[in-house]
Amino acid sequence: MIRGFLFHLIPLLIPFVVYAIYLYFAKKAGSDKTWQGKSIAVSTLIGLLLMAMSMIGLGLSRDEPIEGTYVPPRFENGKLIGAEIIPNKKD
Numbered sequence: 001m002i003r004g005f006l007f008h009l010i011p012l013l014i015p016f017v018v019y020a021i022y023l024y025f026a027k028k029a030g031s032d033k034t035w036q037g038k039s040i041a042v043s044t045l046i047g048l049l050l051m052a053m054s055m056i057g058l059g060l061s062r063d064e065p066i067e068g069t070y071v072p073p074r075f076e077n078g079k080l081i082g083a084e085i086i087p088n089k090k091d
Helices: 002-028 037-060
Strands: 069-071 074-076 079-081 084-086
Touching (some): 002 037
Antiparallel strands (some): 069 084
16 A cells, blocks of 8 residues: 555656755755745656656556456355456457
8 A cells, every 4th residue: 555655746846846855955056045836846847747647557557458458346145345346258
């Protein structure tokens, strides 16, 4: 669970970390740049784009069969059975 959460959270945070490092070195060099609304908005958009790309990449790289019958989660004998895709029978 935590791995899947981090898989999507890290690409969202990368632009903020990179910009914070840039601001750190810019301040050491004598610049007076700070976090501004535009830089936060651009970092957010880039992070959302990276997060969407990670979701698409994860969806395209799964080993699950694409064709088949989807069986939603259900209870059987008091136990929760997860969702699954049952492959179609081949003739």
